[in-house]
Amino acid sequence: MESWKVNLISVWFGCFFTGLAISQILPFLPLYVSQLGVTSHEALSLWSGLTFSVTFLVSAIVSPMWGSLADRKGRKLMLLRASLGMAIAILLQAFATNVWQLFFLRAVMGLTSGYIPNAMALVASQVPRERSGWALSTLSTAQISGVIGGPLLGGFLADHVGLRAVFFITAVLLTVSFLVTLFLIKEGVRPTVNKADRLSGKAVFATLPYPGLVISLFVTTMVIQLCNGSIGPILALFIKSMSPDSNNIAFLSGMIAAVPGVSALVSAPRLGKLGDRIGTARILIATLGCAVVMFFAMSFVTSPFQLGVLRFMLGFADGAMLPAVQTLLLKYCSDQVTGRIFGYNQSFMYLGNVAGPLMGASVSAIAGFRWVFIATAIVVLINLWQLLVMLRRSRQREARV
Missing domain, CATH: 1.20.1250.20 (MFS general substrate transporter like domains)
Known part of the structure; x- marks a missing residue:
């Protein structure tokens, strides 16, 4: 092998x-x-x-x-x-x-x-x-x-x-x-790098053909984690508000929290392979668009079952998002700086992990549970727009070269 x-x-x-x-x-x-x-x-x-x-x-x-x-x-x-x-x-x-x-x-x-x-x-x-x-x-x-x-x-x-x-x-x-x-x-053997040859953070981005697009992908990583985490603080309370007489809220919450992971397991390798054939950027754009639709739809649910179905459907898109970002980062950086770029991307991922629950808790306190889903959808939509702009600019530059 x-x-x-x-x-x-x-x-x-x-x-x-x-x-x-x-x-x-x-x-x-x-x-x-x-x-x-x-x-x-x-x-x-x-x-x-x-x-x-x-x-x-x-x-x-x-x-x-x-x-x-x-x-x-x-x-x-x-x-x-x-x-x-x-x-x-x-x-x-x-x-x-x-x-x-x-x-x-x-x-x-x-x-x-x-x-x-x-x-x-x-x-x-x-x-x-x-x-x-x-x-x-x-x-x-x-x-x-x-x-x-x-x-x-x-x-x-x-x-x-x-x-x-x-x-x-x-x-x-x-x-x-x-x-x-x-x-x-x-x-395997890695080439040694002298202290004088180590790149500064600014020099790392200077080696990239499209630094603006790479930063846009970092932001996309943060938004993906933000939309995964924003629902966490309110999920059990939202389910309880829809089923006040239920005596198994904890079990329902656990099931609905975990169900996107099941569909993500199914979709991730398949959409990754499809991205290798038709273009990873297309997969990322399509899955972000799907997430916008799903989060808007979740704000209208009237039962835990409906919420579970929509979160299951969201998982199919969710499984492809982060791998698609990482594949695009790999495409737009050299082996010399891959570790640095993936490290920066991980920082944005952790920031999303912190910002998501904070946003969810704040919005629910101010406007109610359903507005958390709407606010999350709006954030993903804005990110989708800025990513489309950066991808179009990079394609235009490629066409001119």
Whole structure:
């Protein structure tokens, strides 16, 4: 088997364990915060939000640095650093005795992040360019699978073995990811880069044929994550408002939250392969347009079933969006700066993770639940327009050359 195929299979499992490990802690994080002595409703909401978002904020800051180091020292080293670093940070969270310790360790966890973007960059640098869309889309199914399975596994384990034990199990999963990376992934010899030859951030963008388009794709990544996260804070409350007599709101919310991941698993590799044939930009534009329609439609639903159906349909588009952005970034940058570009893109992804829930909570407080869907649709629509403008400009420049 070709080495890039072996690496693709290996990092698939690494990304799956990473997605599983990170997501299985999130559902019960507020419960753990309350176990650490935070009792009042206001303080619990505040500390839950802070401990959740500090990981993404720190990750957004350090991702370009890790991307730069990956270009110089190799991506396998960054995969080993991220998996082992996260395993240690999560293991220590099991021993936290107050909320300040948990907050600090969640920040350290953000500092050690970067497994998935470096896995993407490794595969992108080795796979034949004509198959990059399929390969990156296939790799994205690993994280999607982990994010679907994580909350279910985490909730089950928390009920049966206790909250602290879940941190131990999560650390073991990340150690497995470390061992898979150590023994199975082969990167090959990388050219050494002298300190004098390292590119500054400005010089990185100077090497790009279409820097404006690349920045537009960064913004698109942020918007994709924003629209995924904006519904999170209000989902359970919105479902309860539609079914006030239901006694299984938590189960319904979990199902409706997870259902887009199921359809994304089906669509991601297929749309990635289609993008390799007809053009990745077309797939990205079509899926963003589909998302606009779905979010507008969600603002009119009258039952949880209708919401679940629309979110399932949204998942088909959702599965192709981020891989399409990453494939286009790969197309418009050289191997010399791939790690830096993917690092910047990851920063925008983390910013979207922070901005989405903030927007959703703010809009619902001011205007009501249904306006969250409308506001999200408007944000995606504005992004779609600016992306179309930048793509048209790049095509016009290509035609003139």
